[in-house]
Amino acid sequence: MAGLLMLVVGLTGGIGSGKTAVSDRFAQHGVPVIDTDLIARELVEPGQPALVDIVTEFGSNCLDDDGRLHRARLRERVFADPAGRRRLEAILHPRIRAVTRERVAALTAISYCLVVIPLLAETGMTALLDRVLVVDAPEAEQIRRVMARDRIDAVQARAILAAQARRDARLALADDILENDGDFMALDRQVAALHRRYSALATHQIKTDDPG
Structure with a gap:
């Protein structure tokens, strides 16, 4: 993000992809999370x-x-x-x-932060970001999660998915993709690996931008 030394990572994904589960795990690593919802x-x-x-x-x-x-x-x-x-x-x-x-x-004295933008592909808020992380999940799993969360039927859940940006449009924005098929241990490992990557990238960015 122009004018800031910290790395700003945008987190997006379709409804039911598990964005909250991912952002909660980043927060457990001490990463500030700003949720546009x-x-x-x-x-x-x-x-x-x-x-x-x-x-x-x-x-x-x-x-x-x-x-x-x-x-x-x-x-x-x-x-x-x-x-x-x-x-x-x-x-x-x-x-x-x-x-x-x-x-x-x-935000001060941090290396990077996470900004959760569910409708990133629809709103064009990429100018705020240095990097985009897309949470991806099988459509059947998305529908199951939305039905359980919102207590709606499959027809309604599919209609909500259809009203959002296409999956390929979201993936086209991605610098990183996190697969969330419901395996929590695999999700933990992916988030931990991304946290290490973003911390390293942020450190490099700070050194690069440091005029001293």
Whole structure:
């Protein structure tokens, strides 16, 4: 990321690929993790400008009885309406990018950080990153995980997958690919190896950029 000595690694992957399992393991190695999904949730808390803009654009029906964003209702609405999804993205994505930049810039005394961007291929946030790690999983495993997590059927799970960027589009962005087929021990080994690689790359980057 321009102007920063630390290495910024973007983590992405399709729904149900296991991004959280991977980012949690990096965190166990002491790596700071910035999750853009969590940032998005913060941005739509009551009183936040993004929520005001969403209500203006989509109406008060997208709120629950407590005045909070009714995520399922809004998701169902924009899922069936590509133009509506683009309007929602225009409200959220610039704000997410700005907050992500601020949080990366606020980190000090570290060699590298991980930024989780589930929709990296869709949002074009690669300019924030030095390197991209794609978590990949068999489609059948993705569908199984999404069905279990969201309590939906296979038809709904496949529809969600189909609405995201194609697998080959994500892989085309990858500097590194982590295969997550459900073998936790193999996942631990892959994350540990990547942590060593990123730490070494970050050390090299710092030495290269050091004017002394």
